[in-house]
Amino acid sequence: MKRLQCFKKSSGGGNGGGPGKRLERQLSLGEYKKAVSWSKYLVAPPGARIRSGGEELWSADLSKLEIRGKFASGRHSRVYSGRYTGREVAIKMVSQPEEDAALAAELERQFASEVALLLRLHHPNIISFVAACKKPPVFCIITEFMAGGSLRKYLHQQEPHSVPLNLVLKLALDIARGMSYLHSQGILHRDLKSENILLGEDMSVKVADFGISCLESQCGSGKGFTGTYRWMAPEMIKEEHHTRKVDVYSFGIVMWEILTALVPFSDMTPEQAAVAVALKNARPPLPASCPVAISHLIMQCWATNPDKRPQFDDIVAILESYKEALDEDPSFFLSYIPPPPDHGHHHHHQSLLRCFPRSMRRSASLKV
Numbered sequence: 001m002k003r004l005q006c007f008k009k010s011s012g013g014g015n016g017g018g019p020g021k022r023l024e025r026q027l028s029l030g031e032y033k034k035a036v037s038w039s040k041y042l043v044a045p046p047g048a049r050i051r052s053g054g055e056e057l058w059s060a061d062l063s064k065l066e067i068r069g070k071f072a073s074g075r076h077s078r079v080y081s082g083r084y085t086g087r088e089v090a091i092k093m094v095s096q097p098e099e100d101a102a103l104a105a106e107l108e109r110q111f112a113s114e115v116a117l118l119l120r121l122h123h124p125n126i127i128s129f130v131a132a133c134k135k136p137p138v139f140c141i142i143t144e145f146m147a148g149g150s151l152r153k154y155l156h157q158q159e160p161h162s163v164p165l166n167l168v169l170k171l172a173l174d175i176a177r178g179m180s181y182l183h184s185q186g187i188l189h190r191d192l193k194s195e196n197i198l199l200g201e202d203m204s205v206k207v208a209d210f211g212i213s214c215l216e217s218q219c220g221s222g223k224g225f226t227g228t229y230r231w232m233a234p235e236m237i238k239e240e241h242h243t244r245k246v247d248v249y250s251f252g253i254v255m256w257e258i259l260t261a262l263v264p265f266s267d268m269t270p271e272q273a274a275v276a277v278a279l280k281n282a283r284p285p286l287p288a289s290c291p292v293a294i295s296h297l298i299m300q301c302w303a304t305n306p307d308k309r310p311q312f313d314d315i316v317a318i319l320e321s322y323k324e325a326l327d328e329d330p331s332f333f334l335s336y337i338p339p340p341p342d343h344g345h346h347h348h349h350q351s352l353l354r355c356f357p358r359s360m361r362r363s364a365s366l367k368v
């Protein structure tokens with residue numbers, strides 16, 4: 001039997017704090033039953049390691065898995081902390097509903113796709129895959145544990161508009177680097193949002209949750225899509241053809257979240273937000289105090305026309321130049337002059353380059 005202990009929840013709810021803050025305690029009977037109801041499927045068969053089909057690459061040795069308490073939930077998942085082969089891990093468990101065969105099949109497809117994608121991703125700003133297990137009706141995905149919890153939780157703990165600019169740039173840059181790598185692998189995330197960005201105790205940043213990600217060549221139209229409306233690009237809301245630029249749109253919303261520490265369209269339901277974005281071109285309001293350089297980049301990212309949105313490589317180059325300029329001169333953003341309106345795709349990169357401090361334009365132009 002696995003050691004069943006759990007972490008005391010932090011007062012803010014959501015993810016319990018990091019290992020430094022956590023308090024191990026006995027589970028109540030109700031919590032115990034809940035934990036057992038899903039994790040019972042993960043008890044190792046005597047002496048067995050599943051090695052069938054192509055699963056041996058990632059199949060977890062359940063005798064080495066120790067599951068502790070649940071600390072977060074997704075729409076169809078519960079996330080537990082634990083240890084696997086001596087390493088702190090997060091165990092995402094997905095349970096197929098008995099009564100909904102279509103959803104059960106979809107969850108299984110998502111599991112298989114998420115494992116296949118995670119297996120090939122190796123980057124400091126992408127969550128590391130550890131192992132997975134397939135024990136219908138329960139599946140699990142084991143990843144490195146990110147003790148800082150989600151970016152959403154972190155922002156929720158901050159006063160609105162209080163995140164310092166150097167931290168805004170650091171967070172945005174790390175996410176953009178992870179996304180640039182993801183796109184270089186031909187993968188679209190399709191559900192980029194602050195809840196799916198995880199933080200280490202040292203404020204390291206990793207993009208997570210590849211449940212509805214896809215290989216660009218196989219993404220389809222996105223019909224019947226389950227992404228999250230507040231972060232979703234208009235073409236995706238309208239179930240039109242979509243490209244990697246949907247992630248750039250979501251990144252624009254995430255940058256807005258970091259800048260404001262607010263929830264986008266918080267006065268609307270997700271459906272109202274979807275209608276406002278797709279039919280009325282609504283976007284979250286940029287605060288007057290936002291440096292023009294940053295609001296300019298955000299507006300480029302969430303442009304209605306996907307072709308006007310920059311690539312993540314461009315975004316990384318721009319954010320790097322801002323970060324460098326801010327480190328050198330704390331008043332950099334005050335002296336920034338916005339570029340004139342963009343006149344189409346041809347001038348797009350030139351227009352973005354005007355955001356760079358003059359000394360950096362030469363090296364940046366090599367990259368863009």
Ligand SMILES: Nc1ncnc2c1ncn2[C@@H]1O[C@H](COP(=O)(O)OP(=O)(O)OP(=O)(O)O)[C@@H](O)[C@H]1O
Nearest residue numbers: 072073074075077079090143144145146150195209
């Ligand atoms: N490796 C991890 N380390 C720390 N926390 C994690 C980890 N993986 C997931 N979480 C927490 O669990 C939450 C849900 O995880 P995840 O997004 O992967 O599940 P999901 O079922 O796909 O969620 P949804 O479908 O609602 O986006 C995250 O927002 C985060 O708070």
